[in-house]
Amino acid sequence: MSSTKKPKQATRADVARMAGVSESTVSYALTGVRPISEDTRERIEEAMKTLGYVPNAMAQALASKKSGLLALLFPVGERGFGETDFEYVEAATEAAAEDGYQLLLWPNAVEDTASLKKIVAQGLVEGVLLMEVRSQDPRVEVLRESGTPFCLIGRTDDSQDLTYVDADFSQWGPMAIHHLADLGHTNIGVISMRGELVEAGYGPVVRTEKPLIEVAQRAGVHVTIKHPKPTIRAGRQAFEELLQEQPDITAIIGFNEPAFIGALEVAGARGIRIPEDLSVLSFGLSDEAANMTVPAQTTINVDGPELGRMAVQYLIARLNGDKKSVLQNLTQPQFFDRGSTGPAPQLRG
Known part of the structure; x- marks a missing residue:
């Protein structure tokens, strides 16, 4: 045998x-x-x-003491993981590989600092990329104390001495309100991120909503904001509520990729024409994601893949001993008109 x-x-x-x-x-x-x-x-x-x-x-x-590994801390449960997020991660992964590094996705929650302490203490990774950054982010102090090189894709309220790349979200809301107000829209709905993220101080949503509301008030535009979970079902419900509470809404802004798909489904099911009856504009969608819906969505965003690549380059510069350069980038937003916004219905002849 x-x-x-x-x-x-x-x-x-x-x-x-x-x-x-x-x-x-x-x-x-x-x-x-x-x-x-x-x-x-x-x-x-x-x-x-x-x-x-x-x-x-x-x-x-x-x-x-050289693992060739970088960790990307992306708490996926915060708001889901969409096509636009994938493009960030893909670009960062490619940029890391070009310099001989492998990128590991670490999906633990922001509050899970115990696991973060463990991974950096064990020396499993050489550096860390931090996503879904909050205004006061507990992970930053853990990384500082450990001496682990890191770069934020986002920024905290006090980021003066941090290495980061970020979008200038403070301009997104005003750009959208000015654009829609110029088209005659005075009653606008917003499908934003879930309320827990606002309460937790999640940078993008906090920095976007506050100036949006302020500019809308000065422009005489009424804004109703919904904070659904990042699911299509929740988006459907949120838009149904908007239509019930504000039947005169003529435009909606999306800042919650999965939920906004649900809102567009409701519009289609009700025979609401875009942009003839309802103007549609989204924040933060990549070009590919914006063109996946029918009709394609007009957007205000930044080049996400470029931010992902830049973050890796900044981190590797720190790993290579650059401790003096100020490595910070605040990217200005771009407006892409794909035809989903138009004059408010009462202005049409």
Whole structure:
């Protein structure tokens, strides 16, 4: 009867015995922590080849303090994960690979600082990219205290000494209100992010909503904001509520990608024409995501993939020893007219 017992895997101790050196010398040969003679190195390499010894990649990385890994902290549960988010992550992953790094997605919640402390204390990653940043973000202090290089995709209220890339959200609301008010819209609905994010001080929504409301008041525009969960079903319900509470709404703004799809579904089911009966404008959608709906959506956004790439470049600059440069970028928004906004119905002849 044939045996199914697996052959014993060679160990570092086996390599040391065959090469006539200590285990620590084998470690030095693998990690480069200390110099060894060329003759010794050749004996060790020959022993490894003969025995079929495969070094543990993670052990080597920890010993040399260079894992080649970067962590992207993206708490997916905060607001879901849409097509636009994927483009950020994809661009960051590609930029990391160009410099020889692998990017790991870390989806834990913002409040889960215990897990974050553990991962940085173990030295599993060389640097961290931080997304879904809050005005007061507990993860920042953890990273500061650990000495782990990091870059924010977003920013806190006090970001003077931080490395970050971000969109200038303070301009998004005013741009949208001015555009729609110029078209004659005086009653506008907003499908925004869920209320818990507003209460938690999530930077993008806080920095967007406040100036939007202020500019709308000065322009004599009535705004009703809904904060549904990031689901299509919740978006349907939110828009139904808007139509019931404000039947004279002539425009809606979306800042919640999944929920806004639900709102557009309701508009279609009710025979509401875009933009003849209802103007539609979205915040933060990528070009691809904006063109996935019918009709395509007019947007105010930034180049997300470019921000993702820039964040990785800033982080790698810190990893390479650049501690003096001010690496901060606040990107200005762009308006893309795809035909989903038009004159308010009462202005049409």
